[in-house]
Amino acid sequence: MPETKILLQESEIPERWYNIMADMPNLPAPPLHPATGQPVTPDALSAIFPPALIEQEATRERWLEIPEEVRELYRLWRPSPMYRAHRLERALDTPARIYYKYEGVSPAGRHKLNTAIPQVYYNRAAGIKRIATETGAGQWGSALSMACQFFGLDCTVYMVKVSYQQKPYRRILMSTFGAEVIASPSDRTQAGRTVLAEHPDSLGSLGIAISEAVEDAAGRADTNYALGSVLNHVCLHQTVIGLEAKRQLEKAGEYPDVVIGCCGGGSNFAGLAFPFLADKLTQGKALRAIAVEPEACPTLTRGKFAYDFGDIAQLTPLLQMYTLGHTFVPAGIHAGGLRYHGDSPLVSQLYHDGWIEAVAYGQTQVFAAAVQFARTEGIVPAPESAHAIRAAIDEALKCRESGEPKVILFGLSGHGHFDLAAYETYLAGDLEDVPLSENALAEGLSHLPVVR
Amino acid sequence: MPETKILLQESEIPERWYNIMADMPNLPAPPLHPATGQPVTPDALSAIFPPALIEQEATRERWLEIPEEVRELYRLWRPSPMYRAHRLERALDTPARIYYKYEGVSPAGRHKLNTAIPQVYYNRAAGIKRIATETGAGQWGSALSMACQFFGLDCTVYMVKVSYQQKPYRRILMSTFGAEVIASPSDRTQAGRTVLAEHPDSLGSLGIAISEAVEDAAGRADTNYALGSVLNHVCLHQTVIGLEAKRQLEKAGEYPDVVIGCCGGGSNFAGLAFPFLADKLTQGKALRAIAVEPEACPTLTRGKFAYDFGDIAQLTPLLQMYTLGHTFVPAGIHAGGLRYHGDSPLVSQLYHDGWIEAVAYGQTQVFAAAVQFARTEGIVPAPESAHAIRAAIDEALKCRESGEPKVILFGLSGHGHFDLAAYETYLAGDLEDVPLSENALAEGLSHLPVVR
Numbered sequence: 001m002p003e004t005k006i007l008l009q010e011s012e013i014p015e016r017w018y019n020i021m022a023d024m025p026n027l028p029a030p031p032l033h034p035a036t037g038q039p040v041t042p043d044a045l046s047a048i049f050p051p052a053l054i055e056q057e058a059t060r061e062r063w064l065e066i067p068e069e070v071r072e073l074y075r076l077w078r079p080s081p082m083y084r085a086h087r088l089e090r091a092l093d094t095p096a097r098i099y100y101k102y103e104g105v106s107p108a109g110r111h112k113l114n115t116a117i118p119q120v121y122y123n124r125a126a127g128i129k130r131i132a133t134e135t136g137a138g139q140w141g142s143a144l145s146m147a148c149q150f151f152g153l154d155c156t157v158y159m160v161k162v163s164y165q166q167k168p169y170r171r172i173l174m175s176t177f178g179a180e181v182i183a184s185p186s187d188r189t190q191a192g193r194t195v196l197a198e199h200p201d202s203l204g205s206l207g208i209a210i211s212e213a214v215e216d217a218a219g220r221a222d223t224n225y226a227l228g229s230v231l232n233h234v235c236l237h238q239t240v241i242g243l244e245a246k247r248q249l250e251k252a253g254e255y256p257d258v259v260i261g262c263c264g265g266g267s268n269f270a271g272l273a274f275p276f277l278a279d280k281l282t283q284g285k286a287l288r289a290i291a292v293e294p295e296a297c298p299t300l301t302r303g304k305f306a307y308d309f310g311d312i313a314q315l316t317p318l319l320q321m322y323t324l325g326h327t328f329v330p331a332g333i334h335a336g337g338l339r340y341h342g343d344s345p346l347v348s349q350l351y352h353d354g355w356i357e358a359v360a361y362g363q364t365q366v367f368a369a370a371v372q373f374a375r376t377e378g379i380v381p382a383p384e385s386a387h388a389i390r391a392a393i394d395e396a397l398k399c400r401e402s403g404e405p406k407v408i409l410f411g412l413s414g415h416g417h418f419d420l421a422a423y424e425t426y427l428a429g430d431l432e433d434v435p436l437s438e439n440a441l442a443e444g445l446s447h448l449p450v451v452r
Numbered sequence: 453m454p455e456t457k458i459l460l461q462e463s464e465i466p467e468r469w470y471n472i473m474a475d476m477p478n479l480p481a482p483p484l485h486p487a488t489g490q491p492v493t494p495d496a497l498s499a500i501f502p503p504a505l506i507e508q509e510a511t512r513e514r515w516l517e518i519p520e521e522v523r524e525l526y527r528l529w530r531p532s533p534m535y536r537a538h539r540l541e542r543a544l545d546t547p548a549r550i551y552y553k554y555e556g557v558s559p560a561g562r563h564k565l566n567t568a569i570p571q572v573y574y575n576r577a578a579g580i581k582r583i584a585t586e587t588g589a590g591q592w593g594s595a596l597s598m599a600c601q602f603f604g605l606d607c608t609v610y611m612v613k614v615s616y617q618q619k620p621y622r623r624i625l626m627s628t629f630g631a632e633v634i635a636s637p638s639d640r641t642q643a644g645r646t647v648l649a650e651h652p653d654s655l656g657s658l659g660i661a662i663s664e665a666v667e668d669a670a671g672r673a674d675t676n677y678a679l680g681s682v683l684n685h686v687c688l689h690q691t692v693i694g695l696e697a698k699r700q701l702e703k704a705g706e707y708p709d710v711v712i713g714c715c716g717g718g719s720n721f722a723g724l725a726f727p728f729l730a731d732k733l734t735q736g737k738a739l740r741a742i743a744v745e746p747e748a749c750p751t752l753t754r755g756k757f758a759y760d761f762g763d764i765a766q767l768t769p770l771l772q773m774y775t776l777g778h779t780f781v782p783a784g785i786h787a788g789g790l791r792y793h794g795d796s797p798l799v800s801q802l803y804h805d806g807w808i809e810a811v812a813y814g815q816t817q818v819f820a821a822a823v824q825f826a827r828t829e830g831i832v833p834a835p836e837s838a839h840a841i842r843a844a845i846d847e848a849l850k851c852r853e854s855g856e857p858k859v860i861l862f863g864l865s866g867h868g869h870f871d872l873a874a875y876e877t878y879l880a881g882d883l884e885d886v887p888l889s890e891n892a893l894a895e896g897l898s899h900l901p902v903v904r
């Protein structure tokens with residue numbers, strides 16, 4: 001009987017992260033200071049980030065050593081399993097061989113802990129006692145809370161108020177791990193107070209929460225800020241996913257024709273795909289890498305490659321990336337983790353240069369794939385991860401047409417245990433696609449900053 | 453660095469279940485027909501169970517082969533990981549070595565799928581097209597829904613109405629796997645209609661739901677009934693847990709001094725402990741096995757060893773077991789899976805004969821252990837499983853006093869992702885212990901049936 005799971009031993013947890021900047025023909029343009037429009041200096045970042053992360057953000061070293069203490073904590077769930085989707089393949093009647101790398105076994109239920117742990121590690125090494133961050137639905141906040149608990153740091157999470165009120169489960173998870181969770185906008189920061197003065201009933205936004213967390217961190221010497229996606233060092237940390245996946249496929253005697261990941265801020269896609277893209281960049285492998293995004297927030301497929309702010313309040317450095325405009329607010333789809341207006345500068349540059357592909361799906365198609373996957377493979381996927389499943393199923397169906405026995409690898413970035421309300425809506429036939437508003441897109445793109 | 457997880461390959465999934473009846477000096481007394489008081493014949497059971505399960509219920513064969521199709525489905529998550537609790541040990545400053553076997557990696561999030569899969573397999577083999585069952589909070593119903601989906605059988609779950617209304621997540625999970633979920637009492641059965649006629653606003657009970665499911669199954673030739681704990685064949689199927697655990701500890705060069713499992717109907721405790729108890733029964737190993745139950749439902753520690761009904765409606769056979777009386781209704785503690793009034797006849801007989809120990813805890817002590825575990829090991833445990841954690845921590849603390857480096861193994865039977873509301877109550881300081889009512893206990897025991 002063929003194996004269902006390909007497992008690695010703990011001794012096979014990667015010892016180094018892979019830095020794709022070593023192999024990219026075109027590096028991302030430098031981040032610019034939001035006030036001056038000049039490249040940001042490391043000094044300017046040191047108010048909110050520790051030195052090691054500032055260095056990782058810019059280095060062109062190909063391999064960066066994973067600290068032993070980080071690897072020890074990775075052992076709580078890593079190496080994560082890779083599955084051969086035998087039952088899904090049979091249901092699709094496809095000659096394709098489908099594999100998925102499952103990050104939902106992490107205590108945080110998502111890939112996010114892969115970067116939360118090293119981020120807290122480096123902050124502790126720099127003498128930091130407390131970390132402030134923002135969270136939308138609570139995925140990043142949960143992971144950071146756990147990592148802070150493991151290293152004995154305090155953690156304050158500014159959680160978008162509407163999620164704080166309507167999605168209690170991840171809030172409770174953060175509390176269980178000892179974090180202070182604050183509904184944003186709050187009266188704890190000037191940014192929050194300003195919003196509340198104008199809109200006392202504001203339900204908040206990720207943009208406001210970022211501003212609160214950054215203000216909190218910048219104002220206290222013992223406190224730093226942490227971000228769960230987009231930045232280079234975050235993508236770097238996530239490469240443990242793809243490095244393990246390569247080794248697992250090697251054990252199975254396989255190499256993928258197609259690698260698929262869902263893509264919001266980009267770190268999940270980067271983590272899985274970059275170690276494979278290394279072979280394409282340096283050896284010309286004929287690999288396809290597909291970033292999958294929601295039609296409601298089609299950053300790569302409909303956005304513009306330009307300098308833009310990371311937040312609505314225009315506090316962050318300007319990054320050159322695919323963006324829908326920092327004022328763009330996507331519809332309230334269930335894949336909350338894919339609603340960011342921009343994308344990782346690394347992923348954006350690779351897309352701009354034609355190394356990767358992108359595709360967008362509506363959420364009813366995505367949930368149809370999620371339910372088919374659950375019923376065959378048993379795992380209820382996160383709505384974000386289900387975007388990758390949709391694309392993988394469609395690639396496998398193309399193989400059924402063409403008869404090609406392609407090897408398809410996709411990233412199952414998390415489980416859907418906290419997303420079951422969305423499944424109920426879908427199963428009741430009440431889930432709706434929310435097509436992109438062309439007006440909102442034009443409006444968002446019209447607010448891109450002018451850079452000299 | 454010492455390993456955190458001890459993993460097995462899929463080829464090491466057990467090929468046979470272990471039947472402890474082969475090694476027990478005293479077998480459980482036979483089940484009696486509820487009407488006649490005479491031992492139940494296999495024929496009487498065939499209205500609701502397939503022949504293979506009726507045979508497994510009574511056989512004294514030591515080893516029973518696991519069908520290949522069942523093992524193939526076990527591969528979706530088995531072998532389950534065993535963890536060395538390094539971080540918990542350090543937090544407790546104990547010389548004990550603590551291991552836990554984690555069943556929460558199952559798609560159903562609990563150990564329940566270990567028996568749901570073979571039960572549906574044997575029903576399909578007997579030509580059955582549909583299975584009816586009951587569920588309280590939805591743990592067993594989720595597992596059975598998945599198993600029915602995997603084998604293409606229809607599944608109808610009678611879910612206690614109060615849980616149906618207040619705990620939507622597991623209900624949605626069952627729907628996602630294609631099951632029909634009915635709030636019980638319902639108008640689908642005579643049993644349900646009788647209750648509704650008297651109490652139109654009834655919120656239901658497990659006793660009523662069992663009656664509805666059994667009536668449904670008995671009334672249709674294409675339909676059987678399935679039970680998620682208590683019975684011998686259920687304990688048998690769960691021994692995959694302990695058989696794997698033995699092999700994993702062998703790999704670590706260890707043998708447990710103490711084996712600990714939470715105990716409601718008994719199948720989780722049985723699954724972990726029986727393969728180790730085999731060594732005690734046949735070779736005189738000095739192993740301690742501890743069943744942990746809630747103070748609010750102390751079946752082993754305060755119940756009576758006697759014949760009793762499995763349900764309030766007195767429809768099931770009489771089983772000789774530790775029981776608080778079939779009319780006993782425990783307080784509404786959060787560990788819903790440990791609220792059954794009786795216990796597995798196998799576990800009961802072993803306890804009666806002194807082969808195992810039992811201990812009961814209040815729920816605030818249990819949640820204190822759960823939070824300590826989550827903050828050190830990262831996994832948020834199910835409230836049921838946290839009973840075993842409490843006992844394991846207390847054994848480890850005794851080792852700190854005595855200086856003994858004992859090997860403690862406990863079963864982490866599931867994750868707490870659907871139980872976070874209970875954590876919120878505990879963290880807010882609002883969780884209360886609900887001491888056993890001596891009056892309720894006396895009342896329950898006074899209704900034990902008189903058997904000739």
